[in-house]
Amino acid sequence: MEYPSKLIEKAVEQMTKLPGVGKRSALRYALYLLKEDTCITEEFCASILQMRKGVKKCKVCYSLSDTEVCSICSSHKRNHSQICVVENIRDVMAIEATQQYNGLYHVLGSVISPIDGIGIEDITAKELVARVKDGGIEEVIFALPTTMEGDTTSFYINKILQPFDVKITIIARGIAIGDNIEFADQVTLSRSFLNRVPFNQENNI
Amino acid sequence: MEYPSKLIEKAVEQMTKLPGVGKRSALRYALYLLKEDTCITEEFCASILQMRKGVKKCKVCYSLSDTEVCSICSSHKRNHSQICVVENIRDVMAIEATQQYNGLYHVLGSVISPIDGIGIEDITAKELVARVKDGGIEEVIFALPTTMEGDTTSFYINKILQPFDVKITIIARGIAIGDNIEFADQVTLSRSFLNRVPFNQENNI
Numbered sequence: 503m504e505y506p507s508k509l510i511e512k513a514v515e516q517m518t519k520l521p522g523v524g525k526r527s528a529l530r531y532a533l534y535l536l537k538e539d540t541c542i543t544e545e546f547c548a549s550i551l552q553m554r555k556g557v558k559k560c561k562v563c564y565s566l567s568d569t570e571v572c573s574i575c576s577s578h579k580r581n582h583s584q585i586c587v588v589e590n591i592r593d594v595m596a597i598e599a600t601q602q603y604n605g606l607y608h609v610l611g612s613v614i615s616p617i618d619g620i621g622i623e624d625i626t627a628k629e630l631v632a633r634v635k636d637g638g639i640e641e642v643i644f645a646l647p648t649t650m651e652g653d654t655t656s657f658y659i660n661k662i663l664q665p666f667d668v669k670i671t672i673i674a675r676g677i678a679i680g681d682n683i684e685f686a687d688q689v690t691l692s693r694s695f696l697n698r699v700p701f702n703q704e705n706n707i
Numbered sequence: 708m709e710y711p712s713k714l715i716e717k718a719v720e721q722m723t724k725l726p727g728v729g730k731r732s733a734l735r736y737a738l739y740l741l742k743e744d745t746c747i748t749e750e751f752c753a754s755i756l757q758m759r760k761g762v763k764k765c766k767v768c769y770s771l772s773d774t775e776v777c778s779i780c781s782s783h784k785r786n787h788s789q790i791c792v793v794e795n796i797r798d799v800m801a802i803e804a805t806q807q808y809n810g811l812y813h814v815l816g817s818v819i820s821p822i823d824g825i826g827i828e829d830i831t832a833k834e835l836v837a838r839v840k841d842g843g844i845e846e847v848i849f850a851l852p853t854t855m856e857g858d859t860t861s862f863y864i865n866k867i868l869q870p871f872d873v874k875i876t877i878i879a880r881g882i883a884i885g886d887n888i889e890f891a892d893q894v895t896l897s898r899s900f901l902n903r904v905p906f907n908q909e910n911n912i
Contacts, residue, residue, distance in 0.1 A: 504803055504804070506777055506779075508773055509762050512758065516750060517751070519739075520736045520739060520740075521739050522735065523736075531726065531728075533796065535759055540759055543759040544759075546724065546755070551752050553717065553737060553741070554745055566711050566715065566741065568712045568714055574711075592738070595711070
């Protein structure tokens, strides 16, 4: 595709760096910004630059925050004896949206993935161990992806937390609410049999 | 969705202004930029700001350009006696990609659309008339959308160009290459019969 302007071409090229954005979408974005007032583009870029410069990692849980310690870690209303281990901040937001969990988080940043060259030293595992070592933690809950990489990570962290007197749990896997049994995959279905729980109207239905 | 940071929330809000970008995509873009080096974000914003400030409308054809007169209008290799009338710059790029047309363009900016409050004075129709009036134009080719709005626009411009000694044509409508006859819509199929052309291996197959 030949662009009528080098400046448009360069902006489109930059925008295609965003995940899932192709040349067509990027051109659409560029033409939208060109159509609107200059101040729209200025505000757009200013907010992105401010975010990039202002947002930092919480020094307790490694989630993203505007402050040194994030609002969850500094809240007195949260249960500071529980830590939920997640891969990234999107997972924190998804769990927060359920309003079901009132403890703290620990954001690993990634899961162990040898194929991508991500080992245990690239995730915040030793920072988690340090938090547990500091005391006051009663339960560590794994909420990592149900993939081989996620399972490897849970397995490894479980191993390095063994010396400590802390309960280690993992969120339930099974048939998703609204799914048909016949369409569930074999592994999920057999796991849901293995991990069946006492029937209880409040939790299960 | 509750954001862990006001700065992220503001940037996401700005990015959802882009056409077709929802909150989830915008958050994905924001997290991508936060993950990469600060210089990536700076380069990203700089290229967009430079584009918004540098790109202007060609004063001949109203296409977008880095210069006062765009590269097509100022080229000596193009046929300056033909003008192809299009809605926007994406159409120029699509037609250029075919390498089938060697004349000039005229970008209307929009088509007449009373429902959106866009009338004849909001498009560059009188600028087109001025170009034809100036002389040297032998053919005006309509390549507008095959919608009611596009047809209305072609109809209107055809009317105001009547006083001038210029050939007015419209690009062919019919069954798209690769389409099955049985799946063509009725209007297209009946038009393709009305506008049938002498069989000629070079042009038609």
